[in-house]
Amino acid sequence: MAPPTTPDKRPSPEMFDEIIEVKVGKAPEPVKSFYLHKGIAAFYSGYLEAAINGSFAEAKSKVIRLPEEDVKTFEDFTLWLYTRNFRDIPACQEAYDTLVDLCLFADRRDIPLLGNAAITALRDSFAKFWQYPTLQVKSIYQNTVSNSKLRRFIVVYLAYGCDESVLRHGTPELWPKDALWDVLKLVWGREHPIIWTKEKLAAVDMCTYHRHEEGEKCKKS
Numbered sequence: 001m002a003p004p005t006t007p008d009k010r011p012s013p014e015m016f017d018e019i020i021e022v023k024v025g026k027a028p029e030p031v032k033s034f035y036l037h038k039g040i041a042a043f044y045s046g047y048l049e050a051a052i053n054g055s056f057a058e059a060k061s062k063v064i065r066l067p068e069e070d071v072k073t074f075e076d077f078t079l080w081l082y083t084r085n086f087r088d089i090p091a092c093q094e095a096y097d098t099l100v101d102l103c104l105f106a107d108r109r110d111i112p113l114l115g116n117a118a119i120t121a122l123r124d125s126f127a128k129f130w131q132y133p134t135l136q137v138k139s140i141y142q143n144t145v146s147n148s149k150l151r152r153f154i155v156v157y158l159a160y161g162c163d164e165s166v167l168r169h170g171t172p173e174l175w176p177k178d179a180l181w182d183v184l185k186l187v188w189g190r191e192h193p194i195i196w197t198k199e200k201l202a203a204v205d206m207c208t209y210h211r212h213e214e215g216e217k218c219k220k221s
């Protein structure tokens with residue numbers, strides 16, 4: 001079964017019956033074991049579903065190893081899995097990094113609902129801090145493919161939300177060539193200048209950048 005892309009599809013009580021261990025990280029980096037409800041992990045993540053119910057060794061041993069994942073990101077995922085909340089981070093760059101990492105993690109582990117929530121929270125944090133995400137561009141471009149919605153959102157924000165002050169923040173090395181080209185295509189391609197203010201950014205329909213089935217949308221809160 002495909003993982004849900006809106007909160008309308010809910011888990012059922014028997015999904016809390018069994019526990020699995022997920023070992024995250026690889027020494028010398030921190031390694032930590034997480035104990036999750038098997039049915040819940042499989043319900044929200046296409047990747048974990050395949051690992052739990054597939055014919056891999058993980059399905060038999062009930063231990064899933066994710067050596068390439070970061071412990072902190074997995075803690076943030078677990079918090080979201082059980083509370084639907086993200087940590088409240090008062091520092092701008094740390095908030096951006098955390099939410100970008102969660103978007104990338106959701107992509108890798110096929111957790112559309114987490115990806116949708118994280119990109120919306122990223123937009124909210126851009127509107128709150130109103131600082132350009134120039135330090136995150138490189139990692140986004142290194143970890144996504146050209147049709148990625150996270151890439152698209154960052155590029156649109158950089159093209160519509162930034163002014164010349166962006167040139168004072170950071171150096172050319174922070175900008176991959178593809179990112180510059182994508183921003184320029186938007187800047188040169190528009191007939192009239194489109195300028196995102198904080199308010200306009202806060203009102204953007206984020207379903208454009210969510211992963212949904214055809215015709216599906218999030219309910220307006």
Ligand SMILES: [Zn+2]
Binds near residue numbers: 206207208210212217
């Ligand atoms: Zn949506």
